[in-house]
Amino acid sequence: MSDDMFLLNIDTSGTSTGGVSSKATTSTMKGNWKQKRQMVKQMRKKQPKTNEVNTEQNGLVNMNAELFNNRNAKVDKKKKNKKEQGKPNPGYKGKGDKKDDTFVSSLFSSNKEIKTKVVEEPVIENDDVSKDEVKEEDKEPLDVEKDDITKNNELFDDQETSAFVDLGIKSPKLVKALNNKLKIETPTRIQSLGIPKIIRDDQKNIFIHSRTGSGKTLTYLLPIYETILRNTQNLGRKSGCTGIIITPTRELAAQLEKIINTSLNIGPSVQAVVLIGGEKKQSEKKRLRKGFNILIGTPGRLLDHFKTTESVKEYIKSSSLKYLVMDEGDRLMELGFQKDLKDIFMIIKDEFCGGNDKSVKKILCSATTGKDGKLGEFINLKDYQMITANSKDEEELTIANSKISETLVQDCVIVPPKLRLATLAGVINNTTIEHSKEVDSEGNVILRTMVFLSCSDSVDFHFNIFSGLTGNKYINRIEESIAETKTGSNVLPSLNDDNLKDFSYVFYKLHGSLHQSIRSKTLQHFGSNKAVVGKNVASNKAYKKHLVMFCTDVASRGLDLPHITKVIEYDPPFTIEDHIHRVGRTARLSATQKVKGEATIFLLPGEEEGYLAELNKLHDNKIQSKGYESVLKKAFLSNDIKRNDYDSKNERKGKTAKANSWDSNVTTWHMNVERMILEKEDLKKSATNGFISHIRAYTTHIAREKKYFNVKFIHLGHLCKSFGLREKPKQLAYTGNTNKKVQRKRKFGDISDNESGEEFQMDSEDEDFKRDTKLKNMSNKNKMFELSRMALKDLASEFHY
Ligand SMILES: Nc1ncnc2c1ncn2[C@@H]1O[C@H](COP(=O)(O)OP(=O)(O)OP(=O)(O)O)[C@@H](O)[C@H]1O
Numbered sequence: 001m002s003d004d005m006f007l008l009n010i011d012t013s014g015t016s017t018g019g020v021s022s023k024a025t026t027s028t029m030k031g032n033w034k035q036k037r038q039m040v041k042q043m044r045k046k047q048p049k050t051n052e053v054n055t056e057q058n059g060l061v062n063m064n065a066e067l068f069n070n071r072n073a074k075v076d077k078k079k080k081n082k083k084e085q086g087k088p089n090p091g092y093k094g095k096g097d098k099k100d101d102t103f104v105s106s107l108f109s110s111n112k113e114i115k116t117k118v119v120e121e122p123v124i125e126n127d128d129v130s131k132d133e134v135k136e137e138d139k140e141p142l143d144v145e146k147d148d149i150t151k152n153n154e155l156f157d158d159q160e161t162s163a164f165v166d167l168g169i170k171s172p173k174l175v176k177a178l179n180n181k182l183k184i185e186t187p188t189r190i191q192s193l194g195i196p197k198i199i200r201d202d203q204k205n206i207f208i209h210s211r212t213g214s215g216k217t218l219t220y221l222l223p224i225y226e227t228i229l230r231n232t233q234n235l236g237r238k239s240g241c242t243g244i245i246i247t248p249t250r251e252l253a254a255q256l257e258k259i260i261n262t263s264l265n266i267g268p269s270v271q272a273v274v275l276i277g278g279e280k281k282q283s284e285k286k287r288l289r290k291g292f293n294i295l296i297g298t299p300g301r302l303l304d305h306f307k308t309t310e311s312v313k314e315y316i317k318s319s320s321l322k323y324l325v326m327d328e329g330d331r332l333m334e335l336g337f338q339k340d341l342k343d344i345f346m347i348i349k350d351e352f353c354g355g356n357d358k359s360v361k362k363i364l365c366s367a368t369t370g371k372d373g374k375l376g377e378f379i380n381l382k383d384y385q386m387i388t389a390n391s392k393d394e395e396e397l398t399i400a401n402s403k404i405s406e407t408l409v410q411d412c413v414i415v416p417p418k419l420r421l422a423t424l425a426g427v428i429n430n431t432t433i434e435h436s437k438e439v440d441s442e443g444n445v446i447l448r449t450m451v452f453l454s455c456s457d458s459v460d461f462h463f464n465i466f467s468g469l470t471g472n473k474y475i476n477r478i479e480e481s482i483a484e485t486k487t488g489s490n491v492l493p494s495l496n497d498d499n500l501k502d503f504s505y506v507f508y509k510l511h512g513s514l515h516q517s518i519r520s521k522t523l524q525h526f527g528s529n530k531a532v533v534g535k536n537v538a539s540n541k542a543y544k545k546h547l548v549m550f551c552t553d554v555a556s557r558g559l560d561l562p563h564i565t566k567v568i569e570y571d572p573p574f575t576i577e578d579h580i581h582r583v584g585r586t587a588r589l590s591a592t593q594k595v596k597g598e599a600t601i602f603l604l605p606g607e608e609e610g611y612l613a614e615l616n617k618l619h620d621n622k623i624q625s626k627g628y629e630s631v632l633k634k635a636f637l638s639n640d641i642k643r644n645d646y647d648s649k650n651e652r653k654g655k656t657a658k659a660n661s662w663d664s665n666v667t668t669w670h671m672n673v674e675r676m677i678l679e680k681e682d683l684k685k686s687a688t689n690g691f692i693s694h695i696r697a698y699t700t701h702i703a704r705e706k707k708y709f710n711v712k713f714i715h716l717g718h719l720c721k722s723f724g725l726r727e728k729p730k731q732l733a734y735t736g737n738t739n740k741k742v743q744r745k746r747k748f749g750d751i752s753d754n755e756s757g758e759e760f761q762m763d764s765e766d767e768d769f770k771r772d773t774k775l776k777n778m779s780n781k782n783k784m785f786e787l788s789r790m791a792l793k794d795l796a797s798e799f800h801y
Helices: 033-045 072-085 172-180 189-199 216-230 250-263 281-289 299-308 310-315 329-334 338-352 417-435 456-468 516-527 576-583 607-618 628-636 662-679 681-698 716-721 729-733 740-747 764-776 780-800
Strands: 005-008 027-030 205-209 243-246 272-275 294-297 323-327 361-366 384-388 409-414 445-452 476-479 482-485 504-510 544-551 566-569 598-603 624-627
Touching (some): 172 216, 189 205, 189 216, 189 384, 216 243, 216 250, 243 299, 243 338, 250 272, 281 299, 294 299, 323 338, 329 361, 417 456, 417 566, 417 628, 456 504, 456 681, 482 516, 598 607, 628 662
Parallel strands (some): 243 323, 409 598, 409 624, 445 544, 445 566, 566 598
């Protein structure tokens, strides 16, 4: 059967009284799935309705061979057999199967109309790009100098840019380390503007404002180095602390420590200590006792040591301390660290500097200016001066001043909720196809993609799905958050492509609920030059890997990872500022960033489409909206996806979809996910948690963006499908209280809603009971909202990380 032929199992005789006849005749249809669906509708209109087997209700209108070829006629029979055998059905569970009450809806039907004009890129069958032979001469080595990708001219001054020495960086040792170790010779615009002002010995506090990846870190770091090295009394790490750097995330703090102590290491005269928690406080104390010139940390941990560790006082004194940096300052505000910061300022002033901290310059640093642009005021930087490389005549801090790299290629794909997961697979897959020829001088292909999600549970779920969808292929699990998937698996179609057979995918997950040591190892592995996994360690073969990291916004700020090819915003950002930082992980000025940088944002049809206009305000080039169909076609057209059934008796395992059209492949892929979730209890739990947490997180979109992102606009049942779940949302949202103590109290009337706190100490179980009662009286959708709101109270800080 040809690709676009479809066997349809509908009685066309017009004589049947049973709707879909059990003696259905078979007709053959041509065309794409839309045409096929239209034809089905027309044919169905001609048939009398039935209560017995309502194909629409059972989700049987899907245009795919796997589910529907010859199926309708067998549904009744199958159900009967199942009942008789009393065995669970490992595959299809349909409405009416009372035991499960699950629902298999089709991926391509009942989807909301997309209003935005989308570009459907033509996909040429049988002559697809992925099918092209990758000839040696076709390979495109990444020649940084030649195509000037990393030069990022927008970041340098048009005129002859001054050298670092002209900016006040006089220490030969430092300039040499910059040239030799970091391969940096010419300062960027923000460095030219910022370094002289920071070094100058006046009291002005400073806001360094410049786009992501423009070199802000060295703008404040080099003056700190220079000040340390100018001190003729410098006795190494025990000579006193010159700079304190506060960061919102542990990852960013660890990265800064690595720059100072490893990448730009100029010996014992400049040494940093990092305090980020996640390890024993005792070992941090031990390191502090050795002395430090620069102290880096997250607010909570810094404050903790300031209050309790004696050796800190020994090294932080007004005689040496000159700079207090708040990197990603607006994020520090957003995360509610104001109180900690105020306490830190106070301890520094009163306890470390004897009541006078006038010699300490406060520096705020970010690519965005905070929600209301009043960041400086907010943290008492009353007398600050803004230094910006974004616009020459800029004085006010406003979001409009925040810029995105001109080299970034941003697009958008508007996807109905049911098709989100498959389209994500499609985008990842197509990134491999598009960049598979970009080899480095040693023949390696290392692509890196970051997929941003709204919450930890959703990160876990997507990591589990993509790393676990291997059928009978082996997953090489190095750590619990790293998994490699190789050729021949069902994870992504490109793994079955002959031209990409040497490719493998390494999946990572990163979020704040992981143990710190795992977070550090994962990031280190993802960022290392040859993320070597498993068997490849010993072989001399060139690496062909696509490293895909599923992460929360914990990875959106400040991280300078090498060679990020693609950023995917699978869940929309919580604020427009988050978008700027997420996409800022690519298209950076960096010796290791050898790609222009691409970003794709996923939006749902409907109100979310309006968000495009907001995004377009930030991007110089209009964002192109891609059609999800072309994404799916490109990914799923050329390689048949095999079913992963476990039903060996029925000999279904391993069989390909009967029709190898792209939509059949998409459906088979999705059914594989659904089956896997049905089979594995832990995966089901992960999917359920992922879905519920995603909804909760969605409710936290800020008020000014609620007109685009309001949970009321979402078809929750359809969204459920993108988590591979067949349950209805209400089943997932409300499970009732199974706590025995509460049930007993309920039974014997020991608990009532009006018991005061004095008479009856409310414990968490009693709160559960109150909640249950409240929920019972609500409509299903309101239940979901209420649950989200309740969880929000406790878990608000969890959502973003
Ligand atoms: N003058 C320079 N010439 C070439 N590369 C540079 C220069 N200055 C910094 N870089 C490199 O550019 C990359 C990005 O710099 P950096 O991390 O400081 O950006 P940023 O502005 O702080 O970004 P973000 O806002 O995302 O934190 C780093 O890899 C850094 O080594």
